[in-house]
Amino acid sequence: MQTPVPDYLKHVLSQCQRNVGGQLADYIPELAQADPNKLALALSTADGMIYSSGDDGHEFTIQSMSKPFAYALVLEQLGIEEVLQKVGVEPSGEAFNQISLDKELNIPKNPMINSGAITTHSLIQTTAGISRAEQLRRFLSELAGRELSFDEQVYTSEMKTAFRNLSIGYMLRTVGALDTDPVEIVNGYIQQCAIKVTVKDLANIARVLANGGLHPKTGECLLDRAVVRQVLSVMLSCGMYDAAGDWLTTVGIPAKSGVSGGIIGVLPGQVGIAVFSPRVDEHGNSVRGIDIFERLSADMGLHLMEGTPSAQTIIQSCYWAGKNDDVRVYELRGVLQFTESEMLLRNLQEEPPGDTTIVLDLTNLTLIHDVGARMLFEGVERLQQDGHRVVVVDSEGILSEAQMKGNKRVVVKEKLTKYLEKFQ
Structure with missing residues (x-):
């Protein structure tokens, strides 16, 4: 059989295509030339499967999704x-380009x-000959799984109106x-925003966050779990600006x-989602993109506050083994x-x-x-105190090594069946 997920994504796009609200971000001259009818959607699961629909090969600049x-x-x-x-975590309740600071912390x-x-960009640690924007491009390329590049035309266009x-x-x-130098930092920040991506790139990048910082295919740790939690928390409270x-x-x-019309979303442990449609609302958010996310959230039960109940049991099976049981x-x-x-502990106490x-x-x-x-x-310690091995x-x-610290003596790395042979 063929999974119905691709057909569902196409259906969502067909429903949202009718929405022609919003305007192109014309304060950046090059973005004012974008095709307003482009529409794309990609979804990547935490284990690395990606689905996409619409103009999923179309490249656009990442803009504030780089933040x-x-x-x-x-x-x-x-x-x-x-x-x-250097940078707080409180929602501002203001437009994304508001000239303001925290009144108490400055x-x-x-x-x-x-x-x-802009402050965050200034904190990127650089090595000789490698700019901050280039550092971020390389990092995003690693997350996306392919080499990304800068859109020099958009960068030049945005610099002309970067007042x-x-x-x-x-x-x-x-x-x-x-x-x-603030001019150098702002130039680098604008170049950072001019990295070119597709919705599939963004979905691949998002799935690393959905997977707790691990690459879904290789298991390589690309981001520390505490960093992922921090980033997702700020995205949830501040990522859509004053909306x-x-x-x-x-x-x-x-x-x-x-x-540029993109929105990237991450549901921890489940999916990374990316949409693209160039018309944006007064907050700078894609109008069709919001429509798509609202439908996906409602249809697929993706709202974070609809957390599914924990598993009814952690114990798959419990039995006696060994020659003498x-x-x-x-x-x-x-x-x-x-x-x-x-x-588990409640069962073990029996x-x-x-x-x-x-x-x-x-x-x-x-x-x-x-x-x-x-x-x-x-x-384990309490069972040992009761006389058990x-x-x-x-x-x-x-x-992990950190999780085993002080307890390695009780951990064995061989297969269960192999270990149980010792008791036959």
């Missing part, structure tokens, strides 16, 4: 606490508005938020828009976070004190959160 990833890059380079000294309110994004961003740059330099509250209630997906095996499945860990060997098999777990690992090993089978290496 979350510049933010992610500097968070990786400098750490969250250091970046928070820093930009968040990294999604232009003042915060407001230059004003923001000079303001930031005046208050000490920028340590270098963020309306977006949160109607769509409920962490997102970021760009005045003196080995108690718990095979676990799914994701081990607080709710599932509490459920084990009476004794000298039974208890085996906790992690083979079928897909993810262990830090809290899950802590609770798991706390359970406890072994954690981690043949797939799902536990």
